[in-house]
Amino acid sequence: MKVLVFGAGQLVQMMYLAAAPLGVDVKAVDVNSRDILHPVSKQKLEMTLDYALSDADVITAEFEHVPEDLLALAGETGKFHPNAKSILTGADRVREKACLDIANIPNAPYKIIKHIDALDDAVQALGQRIIFKASRDGYDGYGQWRMMIPEDVDDIRIAFASLDLQTVPIVAEKMIDFEREISIIGARTSDGKVSCFDIAENLHYQGQLHVSVAPASNISDSLKQKAHYIFETLANSLEYIGVLAVEMFQVGDELLVNEIAPRVHNSGHWTQNGAETCQFEQHIRACLNFPLGSPQTNKITAMINIIGCTSFSRDLISIPGCHLHWYGKEVREKRKMGHINVTANSYFELSEKLSKLLTFLPEEYFPKLAGEIRRLKAL
Known part of the structure; x- marks a missing residue:
């Protein structure tokens, strides 16, 4: 094949x-x-x-x-597979918002800006804390602007004045005071069978994913059910075949979809060492109409992105359950060079292994890791 x-x-x-x-x-x-x-x-x-x-x-x-x-x-x-509609939806935030609204999936309040004159209306409708996202070609924090105080709107107006907002509109979203960011990744086959991995908890820095931990801690049955409902609803509405990722904000016992990714996803890399079947194999299986593999989690796993950095010791693989995945790229600022998966039998054991891992890494390139170690240790 x-x-x-x-x-x-x-x-x-x-x-x-x-x-x-x-x-x-x-x-x-x-x-x-x-x-x-x-x-x-x-x-x-x-x-x-x-x-x-x-x-x-x-x-x-x-x-x-x-x-x-x-x-x-x-x-x-x-x-x-999946299909052109799904790829185009994931590539365009305006299409993505329309897809979520049609499927009645909760997401952040938003306005579409196609002309600079619409900026003031968006600010009036959404409040003083807004994130503005280019509808296309934005990822890892690129193509985004934040309004944290009213005075920021002047700089944003200047930035937008040089853009072709008719060709690439801006999606203005109300900033959500969320408790955490999570994602659910799963696969759908041509006959509509759905299989999802455990939910991952994700930590971002400057708009870029730095750490994922799966299974996410303290996920209620109610939240799991809502996440699975959201996944199945979107996958079915897109007539999806393959692996799909849905990123969400948790606000109390509610979930708001932040983004969808019609592909294998960074927050699913943990499955390579922490699940019975990894997301990459699952995607191949679904696309070729093979039987799906078990998504069962074998170990609690942390995935740590290596971003813009090559100066670390390969001796980190001496840590039991530590796996290095290197991409072979030339180093560049904010470029994902590889990732590390660390598996453990408990959150506390994971925190101990991550503490050892940090001794092999330049901490300035891994700004979320120390805090995550403290959080896992306290669980």
């Missing part, structure tokens, strides 16, 4: 590694050059895009920002 993936980053690399034991061959498409690449070595393969599309049993994507002409080509084959 052959799978062709739009995108040539770390996610397709991990799909390749998970698919190989199933006898599934994965190739990557550089969506800029349109070259076909080996997902790990990044070596260019002597194969045209047209041939790769026809040769594949399934076509999928590792990220949302796939050029629309490629989505159209993939759609014409009848082999593209």
Whole structure:
């Protein structure tokens, strides 16, 4: 079986590694050059895009920002999963908000800004604390502006004046006083079967995910039921096939959806070492209509992103249950270079292992880790 993936980053690399034991061959498409690449070595393969599309049993994507002409080509084959609608929804916050509203899924109050004159109306409607997000091409904190006090609106007005708001509108969202950020990741098959992993708790810094812990602590049965309902409702409404991620804010016993990602997701990397079946294998299984694997959690797991940093000791793998996943990229500020999964039998044991891990890491690149160690120790 052959799978062709739009995108040539770390996610397709991990799909390749998970698919190989199933006898599934994965190739990557550089969506800029349109070259076909080996997902790990990044070596260019002597194969045209047209041939790769026809040769594949399934076509999928590792990220949302796939050029629309490629989505159209993939759609014409009848082999593209999840589907173009899902990818376009994940790539455009305006579409995403419409999808949530149509499905009656709670999310933060918002306004769409397509002209600078709409800024004042958005501020009046949403209050003094607003996050403004570019509707497209924003990720890891890029394409975002925050209004924390009324005076911030002047700088935001200047920033927006240079933008083409008709082409890329801004979604203005009321800032939510949430207790924590969580995510649910699961898979849906072509016949509508759904299987979800345990909920993860996520810690962000400057708009970028730094640490995930799964299963999230102190999740009530009511919250679990709501998260699963949200996942199934969205997956069914999108006629989704593959792995889908839904990021949410917890506000008391309520959940508000922050974002959806129509793909394998950073907050699901913990499944590589903490679950019976990892999210990458599960995506391949769902897309190829194989039986889904068990999502059962085997260990409590922390996933720590390595961001913009290569100066750490590989001796960290001496810690029992510590696993390094390296992407092989050139270092760049705010670039995800790899991640570390640490597994344990309890939250306290996890805190002890993370304390040891921190001795191998430059703490300035891991600003959330010390606080998370203290929190886990107190559980």
